[in-house]
Amino acid sequence: MSETTAEEQSEERKQPPSKADTAPMSANETVTAEGWRPDPAEVKVSVRDLSVYYNGDQALRSIDMDIPEQSVTALIGPSGCGKSTFLRSLNRMNDEIDAARIEGSVALDGQEIYDEDVDIVELRRRVGMVFQQPNPFPKSIADNILYAPSKHGDVSTGLIDRLLGRASPQEADALVERSLKAAALWDEVNDRLDDSAMGLSGGQQQRLCIARALAIDPEVILMDEPASALDPVATSKIEDLIADLAEEYTVVIVTHNMQQAARISDQTAVFLTGGELVEYGDTDQIFENPQSQRVEDYITGKFG
């Protein structure tokens, strides 16, 4: 990781100066044979020896990876390389697939998420997810935002709350406004919050899905090719938004688009066919000076 690139990146992210000072400090960072490790104090998600099988087919092979907090980590690789499977194992969405079997360890802030007594609901409140296809609920824009917070009891909007006088419409309105502003959607929809979310454009729907994920105040946001179904203008809005989000959240994003990974991420993990994590490190280093021939071939388009 070179000093100048890190500073340039920090500038792009508009990070506070203290952040820029600490980020490039490589004293505690080590590059081992298996791959790059961030400063242990900054690790948000720590993956050890993670393997995932679908009905006996191995989708991920013994992945070791540390994801630093308040940064953008891109997962790239050809189709079927396991990058989406990896992403889905970070909030246990693979649990919803009966055929999937998971081995190894994933720790969030040092706490194992695959332990028996872990509450998946609690885990997913802290690790939010945005999917490839925008998937708003067939409800109004405001109700899309308020759905999860009201189920978690963060806001009271239901009929029973209203009858008991417990409803807090101002609080709910504030949450809707805050979430939509954080997802850079407020200015476009603030005059039609009660309209169906299905009437929004694809890019707006995807930003609504991001706003919906932010409304439960997660710490990590997983994004599975969030811009692949969108046009270039909508894509660029999402990319700007991701850069802003990294100031507060830990963003892990799967993308097919290598230029996108190079533009938006701080570190990049390259998965190749067979579910192997071949290389992981500083994004500029991966794209300019990859360690392995396979990664270089993939990045330069000779393979994959």
Place this chain on the structure above:
Amino acid sequence: MALESTGRHRYRKVKANVMVGLTVVALVLALIPLGAVLYLIASKGLAALSWDFLTTLPQAPMAGEGGGGVRNAIVGTVWVVVIASGFSIPIGVLAGIYLNEFGDNRLGQAVRFTTEVLSGLPSIIAGVVVYSIVVVAMGDVTAFAGGVALSLLAIPWITVATQDALDLVPQANRDASLALGVSRTETILFVVLPSAFGGVITGTMLAVARVAGETAPLIWTVGFSKFAFHGPFSQTATLSILIYNYATSPYEAWHQVAWGAAVLLVGLILVTNVVARTLWALRRRKMEGRG
């Protein structure tokens, strides 16, 4: 180059037109029986309809002033159908939810198999079964027993309709909810069911309309009565049994009553169908953001 079709292209065009023509002919042939039934019933039965017909009781044809009205049969049919709905809607809908959302196991497979067998159950069998269990135990044919017999038929239909409707809800909607840390149960209650609501309602109403016209299971279970409705635990007149009894009687006046009852029954089923499908269409338009 000329734009008119020639040679092989002309042949293909002719072939396409012939095929479209054949499908139109098939459509007309399929509609003839439906049209014939509706026309015959309307032409014979509409004349019998009047306010009195709806509000008076049947009377003996010897009186020389017609066969009377069908008030008791209308009330009886409504009671039997309401009783049948009371049993079959909760059981069918909940079973459908179980099958689609939790049924990927041995119990689910067993329930699915049973449902498939039951949905092909000959309706007379439902009547015999309920006769030998409910009627024998209660000592008499009753509206209650008729409702139970009809619910035996309706439960598998409602189960299948519910399961199909839930199956149409995109996985993406469930994933969205689960990924927000909302539990499986709440996801089903607040995301899956509302999306499938129109389909569930439509399927349920169609199943209820279908059993409302059933005759065979009722012969064994509700019997018939010429008197006013006497409560759900006594012999009760229903439109379908009334049609069966009066149409096979030797009296012209009662034949008229049967035709009139046929119009009522078909009208009831038609209206239920139209209402169910309209509800669904409205709901779907609203969900897709066009309403």
